[in-house]
Amino acid sequence: MDNSLYRLVYYSRNQIGDDGAAFSSNVDEILAKSQVNNLRDEITGALLFNAGCFAQVLEGPLERVEAAFERIQQDERHGEVSLLAVDPISHRYFPNWAMGFIGTSEAHAKRFADVGSSSGFDPSRLSGEQIHTLLRDLAIEEEAA
Structure with a gap:
């Protein structure tokens, strides 16, 4: 198997619904399953949720x-799943994150408010590189906290 690293960036629409408890339970389930699968598959990355959309970066073979x-x-x-980018990378940008979730705290909401205001956090209006940079910067802040 080729061990070269790749970064895949996508977004999707939330199909879980608006119920806070159901949403939280589903996201917890997604994260738990992703962390198990990603550790097994040597995948790292981060998941962002805001305004009814998911955006995610996956990196690995x-x-x-x-x-x-x-x-x-x-x-x-996940609805309307859209691939934004698949690119080779020289190193992992999320080496410590089997799958981090970003987007529920007020601090994170403020951090990407400038992106949200310019795009309405409509990931279809963002490039794969913009989503990657946003998630990378938020992950760095989270690790520093």
């Missing part, structure tokens, strides 16, 4: 990142 993305596309909790 291409075959495994593509398999994870295929599972996401089949998951009924």
Whole structure:
């Protein structure tokens, strides 16, 4: 198997619903399953939720990142799944994150308010690089806290 690293960036629409408890439970389930799968598959990355959308960066071996993305596309909790980028990378940007979740705290909401105001946090209006940079910067802040 080719051990080259790749970064895959996508966004999807929240199909879970607006109920806070149901949403929280589903996100917890997504994260728990992702962390198990990603540790097994040597995938790292971060997941952002805001304004009814998910945006995610996955990094690891291409075959495994593509398999994870295929599972996401089949998951009924994600709608309108859109691939933004698949690029080779020289190193991991989320080496300590089997799957980090960003987007529920007020601090994170303030941090990407400038992106939200310019795009309405409509990931379809953001590039894969913009989403990657946003998540990377938020992950660095989270690790420093």
